[in-house]
Amino acid sequence: MSTNPPSSISKIFPRPPSPSIRFFVYLTPHDPNPVPPPGAVSETFVTGTSTVIVPVPSTTTAVVIATATITLAPGGTPVNGPVPSGISQPGATTPTWNPNIVPPTSVSSVTFTSPPSYTTVVAVPTASNSPPKNITGPPGDTNSNGDDWWLLVFPGIIGGLLPPDIGIPGGTTPTAAPPADWTGSWVDPDPTSTSTASQSSTSGAACSQPTAGYSLPDDPENADWEDEGTDPDRKKRGVNNEFNPVVRSSLERRADPRSIGVNVCSIVLVNSVSVSLVAGQYWSIGTKLPIGTGSRLSVTQVNSRPVGNGANTVAQEHIFELGYINQFFQVARTAGVSCDWIQANVFSFTRRDGSNLGVALLNAIDTASRLVANMVWVDTPLNQAKSNVVNQNKASPNSPPQSNSIDAIIDFKTSLNQIQNIEYFIRNFGALGAYFGNTAAIFQATALRVQNLLAEITPDTPDANLPVEFNAWLRSLVATYPDGCTSRATNTYNYYVAKMNTIKTSANPVPDCDLPLYNAGIAPQSFTFGNLIPPAPTLPACDVPGTQGNIILGQDSQGNDVVEAGVFRTMGSGNGQFYALGSGTSLAGIHWVAQDLSAVYPNCGGAFQIQLQDPSANFPDANIALNCNGQSGNNIRAPFNFVFNNQILQCLLLNHNDGTSQFDTICASSTAAAGTCGNSAIQAQAGTFPLATLSTTNYAFRPM
Structure with missing residues (x-):
């Protein structure tokens, strides 16, 4: 599923200008199930013998009529397939597919182009009650309904149908696909969309053919003591980069099994069970192509590794990192706690049931189990961006994340794929705050499991109150993340623009439709760090365990x-x-x-x-x-x-x-x-x- 659209956008636009206008559901898979009309407080289901009226639900709700059970999503849309045969919904609206290109998000204007020379720039209406902007295409240009016009509606939705040769630089061509978990029959409303979705949504006359894939290497600083950074993916990440073979060779990933420990103490605890994510959440701003400027993060439920931008471009990602154990105990070590104390009282500690606490710590973090999942799928650049923040490196404006890749830019033609990769990386960095915010509940739940495990420890000497110190340390660490997200994204964008400015000339300007982020700028997203922290222990301050x-x-x-x-x-x-x-x-x-x-x-x-x-x-x-x-x-x-x-x-x-x-x-x-x-x-x-x-x-x- 996608993240929620702005509150002013309903699933079906509330006041369409005319009955012939169809609206694409913003960044949401097409769902042909009937929905209650705007403003409805109840919905009705009818069979030949029964009528059931229920309030429009605010949470997922099951409705039983005759012998059929219908699951309703919040808002009243049936889920997981069409309404069973023989059941009707009087007054409901059946959404129709709109194949219009989706303009870039968070922009103040939308550019429409058509070969050979048609271009018009239209300001996006600024409020939900602003009147739609009427746009007329080139003379003689019509859509499948015979109309030569379309509308631009707040906050960037296209009303009506675009003529087939109209492009939107930086826009996204929607793919006709059923919603997540759809189990019934599916009639593709636009069979050609799956073949056209990977093509450029811009007018081809003025723009180069965009290149596919994503191949920027990790920043060398993100190879931590296990050479895994924040990425537990067992497969080696695709780091082929013609500009930096040294970096490529330094980023080989170790194979499973994964581990936790304390580097300065040479303590390593290895997971005896190989943990691999299969079905799970996939957080993404969308693929690199079509190119654009948006950083809107969405989540879908997948049953296996997503395709993403190609082979090895999607990673298994721990939300609460394995490396936090190392970081926490290294701080304890600098505060005077000995390595022997850490080994004996943490990693060798025997729990009430006779099991080992160190193993329990590892299992609490390294889990893909649905009920306690701490792993999700993310695109490589989002994973790379997170690495810079959690490892607290690349914080300088003069050496921001991916500075090596930016330095390697030669010119707009030779380095086009490199530059587009950098723009895609920056857009992902812009969404990192939203990623932290949207996965906060998982982070907090995993941190609480770790905190409660530390609260089981009875040390042989009462030298540390581990759960209390862990909570305080984690709060201090995560408090740096919001600024870490926004400042690093801004630094990278500014560094990128500065590099571009050094190679552009009046005869060789920056190609807007190939590289739209250069002119659009970036507004990095932040988050409330306190939502990631579990409740602080209220344990007594005296006579701590071991006394x-x-x-x-x-x-x-x-x-x-x-x-x-x-x-x-x-x-x-x-x-x-x-x-x-x-x-x-x-x-x-x-x-x-x-x-x-x-x-x-x-x-x-x-x-x-x-x-x-x-x-x-x-x-x-x-x-x-x-x-x-x-x-x-x-x-x-x-x-x-x-x-x-x-x-x-x-x-x-x-x-x-x-x-x-x-x-x-x-x-x-x-x-x-x-x-x-x-x-x-x-x-x-x-x-x-x-x-x-x-x-x-x-x-x-x-x-x-």
Whole structure:
């Protein structure tokens, strides 16, 4: 599917000037399914025996009539194929195909040409209520309806039909294709469009034949420590460039498997499973040809690698990068965390279920699985642009992204393909902000998986609060991206224009229709970086995981601490709010868990026994809510409550009073509820513990 058009454009233009005028749905595949008329609040479906009226939906909705199920997209258009036979939609409109060339986006005027010398430039109407501009073609020139005129409507839609010899420099010839996921029969409304879509949409008299393909090499600075940049594509990227064979040879990609690690520590964790994207989202501004100036980003769902601009011009792209793990721990390393600490406490850490945390980190990022997909298809230049931003290189106006390729321009004829590649690259760079913005939810979800995995870690020494530090580091990093997108795109465009100005002459001007971006300029898109960041952890600032100490149950009559036997340790719990607590080294060892008592004793609904167990007991974990009282550090005596299912509990001790100093911890949402359950437990155990009593407790953690 494409990105949403401007809000003023409806799926069917609301007020066509005459019934004979047909409108192409802007940058959207042709969908011949009937749609509700403009302004409708409901739509009707009729069979021979049934009538169903439903509100026009704002979300995807299923409608059942007779034995048929019809899925409606937001706005009421049926999806995935035509309406079943025998079902009609009174009052609905069936869209018709319009093969008109789509003018370049985000321009203030549109140029129409026709051989041998016809040219007219028409200003685009500036508002949705602006009257259409009527354009008349060359004398004697008519379209298939016999008309010699057409309209230009806000914000650049063509009304009516263009005569076949009218061209629009920089425009796009639409291809007749069904919408994504179309499953029914399909009647091609314009069978010739698939063969003409790859041809130039400009008048051929004044312009050179555009060249196909995209072959600019990566910037050498984007070969990171794995020689993969931000591109996890297993195939070598096509980097053939007659102007720079040295760059070409330096950009060979390593083969699978992919990996994460910390370069400065020589830590490498290799994915034992080959992950390859097949079906997924494809983000693109469209192919290089026909040439144009637009940077409107669209997304379609594909079942395999898209064709793009040819072989090896579409890449598998991680939205949240594998390289972020390396970047984060290199920062930790410079802050004084040792390589041995990182290896032992992160990449060799054993999780609650016995699996390795380093492997879990890699799997959380390197995934094409539909439910947690962090991989999409993108065209090579969009991938290259992202590399410059995430690697934070090529930021200088004097050495912007693709400066080597721009420096290699010789003249407008010899270097035409090179220059068109550069214009296509700049247009993709202009869309990079939209790419970050539109994939923010995927970025955030993947970052949250990583953050929660780091929150599982219980280090052998409490030297770092990893989830808190990760979130702060990521926020600081991504905050630089919006300006990184816009400034680098602008720098590259200015550098390109400066190069073009050095080689143009009055006898050899820049060919406008071959190179429209030179005159059109670029307006790089930005985005809101905060949408990429997961919620910051609200973990306590004191006694972080790995801190050892005692559990205080309360005070005796002399005011001395009553200490539970044993040494305990705060632990990573795997969430961003609470720590765990136990006598083992992590959640893989002995720690506090919660047993539901509702089926064990009467009057114990919503009550739990908190007890020490290892994971083999299969009880859910109980966490602790530490109250640091505004203090930080790992030597803070901190009161705490047990927490289960994010509910803070009130607890009582069921003292056995049998000479063993044994007790049970009964917790519920309130002290009264815990007491009710505790009394039921005492009655049930009267034969075993006849002297059992309940007492209050004031839990605290006291570091050693």
